[in-house]
Amino acid sequence: MLSIVPDRRELRAPVASRLAASDPEFVRSMAGLYGSNLIAGNRIDTLVNGDTIFPAMLAAIRSAQTTINFETFIYWSGDIARCFADALVERARAGVAVRVLLDWAGSRRMDQELLTEMRAAGVQVVRFRPPHWYTLDRINNRTHRKLLIVDGHVGFTGGVGIGDEWLGDARNPGEWRDTHFRITGPMVAMLQGAFAANWVEDTGELLTGACHFPDLKPSGATVAQIVASTTGSRNYLHMMLMTAIAAAERHIRIATPYFVPDDVALGQLRDAAARGVEIDILVPGEHTDSELVRRASRHFWRTLLEAGVRIHEYQPTFMHAKLMVVDTVFASVGSTNFDERSFRLNDEANLNVFDAGFAREMIDVFERDLSCARAVTLQAWEARPLRQRLIDRAGSWMRPQI
Numbered sequence: 001m002l003s004i005v006p007d008r009r010e011l012r013a014p015v016a017s018r019l020a021a022s023d024p025e026f027v028r029s030m031a032g033l034y035g036s037n038l039i040a041g042n043r044i045d046t047l048v049n050g051d052t053i054f055p056a057m058l059a060a061i062r063s064a065q066t067t068i069n070f071e072t073f074i075y076w077s078g079d080i081a082r083c084f085a086d087a088l089v090e091r092a093r094a095g096v097a098v099r100v101l102l103d104w105a106g107s108r109r110m111d112q113e114l115l116t117e118m119r120a121a122g123v124q125v126v127r128f129r130p131p132h133w134y135t136l137d138r139i140n141n142r143t144h145r146k147l148l149i150v151d152g153h154v155g156f157t158g159g160v161g162i163g164d165e166w167l168g169d170a171r172n173p174g175e176w177r178d179t180h181f182r183i184t185g186p187m188v189a190m191l192q193g194a195f196a197a198n199w200v201e202d203t204g205e206l207l208t209g210a211c212h213f214p215d216l217k218p219s220g221a222t223v224a225q226i227v228a229s230t231t232g233s234r235n236y237l238h239m240m241l242m243t244a245i246a247a248a249e250r251h252i253r254i255a256t257p258y259f260v261p262d263d264v265a266l267g268q269l270r271d272a273a274a275r276g277v278e279i280d281i282l283v284p285g286e287h288t289d290s291e292l293v294r295r296a297s298r299h300f301w302r303t304l305l306e307a308g309v310r311i312h313e314y315q316p317t318f319m320h321a322k323l324m325v326v327d328t329v330f331a332s333v334g335s336t337n338f339d340e341r342s343f344r345l346n347d348e349a350n351l352n353v354f355d356a357g358f359a360r361e362m363i364d365v366f367e368r369d370l371s372c373a374r375a376v377t378l379q380a381w382e383a384r385p386l387r388q389r390l391i392d393r394a395g396s397w398m399r400p401q402i
């Protein structure tokens with residue numbers, strides 16, 4: 001049977017609001033329940049848009065001395081795809097062990113020429129869960145993780161894909177808006193572990209040793225954890241995000257390109273609003289790569305707007321960044337969208353940061369984006385033409401898959 005049905009939900013109802021995000025018990029609970037323990041001594045650099053993201057990633061690749069481990073959902077064709085392929089090829093020819101894990105579905109638009117060149121140079125390129133008769137039960141379960149780890153010392157994660165659509169600085173509809181992060185310090189080992197878990201599935205090779213897991217010294221003061229979800233195991237990211245929402249005291253900020261929440265998430269947001277928590281949700285406007293997702297998303301807005309949740313549509317271009325900030329103490333960034341596909345179908349990885357300074361930085365990023373957005377009112381939502389209402393409703397039937 002094809003895996004068209006998402007994994008079952010562990011959560012059948014919203015998480016009860018028993019902890020406050022400012023409470024040490026919240027931090028200990030997050031550490032005990034989800035992903036890695038809290039790890040101190042990290043530095044996290046925020047990279048906004050392709051003009052900043054791609055040069056940082058390429059510089060890291062070109063500096064590699066021992067290993068490059070790179071996992072991505074989207075690897076398409078074009079100038080930036082060529083730049084990455086050339087950099088990976090050069091390092092492989094220089095003797096660096098280069099491993100590239102591409103999601104089969106997300107990389108179908110990649111030029112075969114790039115694959116041929118990389119493999120000829122010694123780059124180990126693997127397609128994640130390609131279709132075979134014996135994998136039909138998992139063909140709908142993708143890796144949506146975005147991970148780059150160089151020499152085991154520097155890591156990257158966030159929302160960016162390898163495609164020309166991400167080039168630029170979100171100045172027009174041809175330059176998509178996204179955020180990525182460069183990480184140094186002990187947390188890099190957790191990024192490496194997330195890559196290794198998917199790599200072994202498709203290759204049988206278990207990555208060990210100092211070339212992948214070197215002794216990592218502190219490089220900053222930031223405390224963080226990695227939360228990774230894997231198809232067939234617990235819906236850790238769904239549960240983690242709901243736990244964080246339940247702990248909010250003052251303000252929740254969510255930016256996501258795909259906002260199609262399940263009933264549990266809708267209830268969680270309504271419960272937070274009923275407690276007096278301010279909630280701002282930033283989604284794409286007319287510039288989107290999936291009109292179906294936008295239509296399905298709109299169908300569920302009434303219950304949120306009536307609860308006082310503020311929904312904003314980003315105007316300049318397609319907004320692909322993924323971010324949740326709770327109050328001014330916690331932020332979660334990475335590959336996870338606020339939809340059922342990320343919650344229950346995809347392999348995902350998020351970086352949770354327990355640092356007021358980082359949270360304030362993410363709030364600044366969010367507020368800058370919000371200044372380029374248009375607020376959606378309940379009156380405007382109710383005034384949609386009947387045809388649009390019907391299309392939105394029909395799109396909502398696809399919620400578990402889109």
